[in-house]
Every structure is written in C-alpha cells, then in structure tokens.
Amino acid sequence: xxxxxxxxxxxxxxxxxxxxxxxxxxxxxxxxxxxxxxxxxxxxxxxxxxxxxxxxxxxxxxxxxxxxxxxxxxxxxxxxxxxxxxxxxxxxxxxxxxxxxxxxxxxxxxxxxxxxxxxxxxxxxxxxxxxxxxxxxxxxxxxxxxxxxxxxxxxxxxxxxxxxxxxxxxxxxxxxxxxxxxxxxxxxxxxxxxxxxxxxxxxxxxxxxxxxxxxxxxxxxxx
Numbered sequence: 001x002x003x004x005x006x007x008x009x010x011x012x013x014x015x016x017x018x019x020x021x022x023x024x025x026x027x028x029x030x031x032x033x034x035x036x037x038x039x040x041x042x043x044x045x046x047x048x049x050x051x052x053x054x055x056x057x058x059x060x061x062x063x064x065x066x067x068x069x070x071x072x073x074x075x076x077x078x079x080x081x082x083x084x085x086x087x088x089x090x091x092x093x094x095x096x097x098x099x100x101x102x103x104x105x106x107x108x109x110x111x112x113x114x115x116x117x118x119x120x121x122x123x124x125x126x127x128x129x130x131x132x133x134x135x136x137x138x139x140x141x142x143x144x145x146x147x148x149x150x151x152x153x154x155x156x157x158x159x160x161x162x163x164x165x166x167x168x169x170x171x172x173x174x175x176x177x178x179x180x181x182x183x184x185x186x187x188x189x190x191x192x193x194x195x196x197x198x199x200x201x202x203x204x205x206x207x208x209x210x211x212x213x214x215x216x217x218x219x220x221x222x223x
Contacts, residue, residue: 003028004141006130007182008172010123011060011190012105014115016198019122020220022103022190024182025141030098038181041092049075049085056178059191062086063206083205089188090213103193103210103220104129120153125223127157127168134167141168146183149174193220 006025012018026034042053050072051057061067063086065079075081093101104126110118127143134141145154155171177183195203196210197220210217 002139004134004139005031005182006141006143007145007180007186008143009146009177009183009186009190010119011187011194012119014111016200017108018105018194018198019108019115019119020103020105020190020194020197021123021126022186022188022193022220023101024093024185024189025100025102026096026182027098030096033097034099035181037096038092038185041089042181045085045088049081051085054179057085057089057184057188058177059086059188063191086188086192087209087213089185090192090209093185093214094216101189101214101217103189103217104223105193105197105220106223116153120157122223123154124157124160126221127161129221129223131161131166131168135165139167142170143168143172144180144183145172145174146177146180146187147174148176189214196220 004025004027006023008021008023011020011022039053045051046053050070052071055069057069062069062082065082068076069082070076093099104122106118106122108115108118130141149155158168158171161168175183177187192206192209195206196208199207210220
C-alpha cells in the first residue's frame, strides 16, 4: 500500500464552455526527491533567465505575457521566451521520481450559477475516478488544491464518498499557489490540458504540448 499526493487545479471558462482539472500525482515516499527535481529546474531557470525561484509561474498570466517574471527587462520583452520556459517546465516533469500527470474535462453550455454547479459535477466525477483507481491497487490519496478552502463544493464532494470504502482520505487540503511549487505545476498542467482541448487558433503553439511533453499521461479524460 502507498499514499499518493494529488496536487490539483482547474482551468477553462464559461465563454469557451470547457471545465478542466489537471493534476500532478506523486507517491508520498518520493515527495522529497520529486520536489528536489523541480527545485533544481527552478534554480537552473534562474541562472538562465533571471526568473527568481520564488516567482509564481501562473500559467495564464505567464504564457500570455503578463507581469515581469525576470529581473532582466530585456528578457521580459519577448513573449517567445515565456513559451520556451513553459515547455522546459513540462519537460522537467518527466524525470520526477514517482510522478504522474493527468487531466479531466467536460464541455458544457451552462452559464452563471449553472456553470459553477457543472464545475462541481466535473470535480465529483474526477474525484470518484481517482478514488476507484486507488482502490484498484489498494493505495490511498490526498488532494491538495490551490486556494483558501472558501469554496464549500469541494469539501461537499469529498464527503459524498462512502467512508467505509473511500481511498481519497480527508477533505481537500488547500495551499496558496504563490508559495507552493507543486500547486503551480498543477496550474500549468490544467492550462496546458485546456489549450490542447480548446485548440484556439491564437494558442496553436500550445496544441501539442500535452501530447508531446506528457506522453505517459495519456489524453485528458472526458467525464
């Protein structure tokens, strides 16, 4: 039996009719070495680009050219630099010991409060599928999400699982993405999966990032 950590974040929008969840999964016994792998990437990134290791790589803002991630003003002027960094970040996930990546999505025409309800339904479907996968091999898991826990829908979905048989333990744990590197990875994964499904013409450069850099993850699940 093993315990696995799932760092999970969402992407999508009501305008596109997509709801996406992406996650980084790691065996808890490999947590130290997996995080060390990522921190080594951030250290090299600073050496190459002058992006501080504690700068939050928020995928939507970063890829689209917002903020000033580098202390080098010249580097910040070229959006292509950001695209290269995002791809290097995805490539850095492959060597992580005990790590897996995944994503789930749903298309919807719901709007307003109905969209929020649909998002909760997508989370529930994702949660139950992960729970079944863990049960099949006798493992247990903990979900860590971006945020402060103010959205009660996530806790509610966890408590729908039958206590006697559930393998996702506890309510979701929440961590601020600006200070949690694995949660930032989950954000990048969710956004990458979102763009691979949406296939917006303006983001054509991202269409194959998921399949190219994360082949072992398989295609995002439709739930």
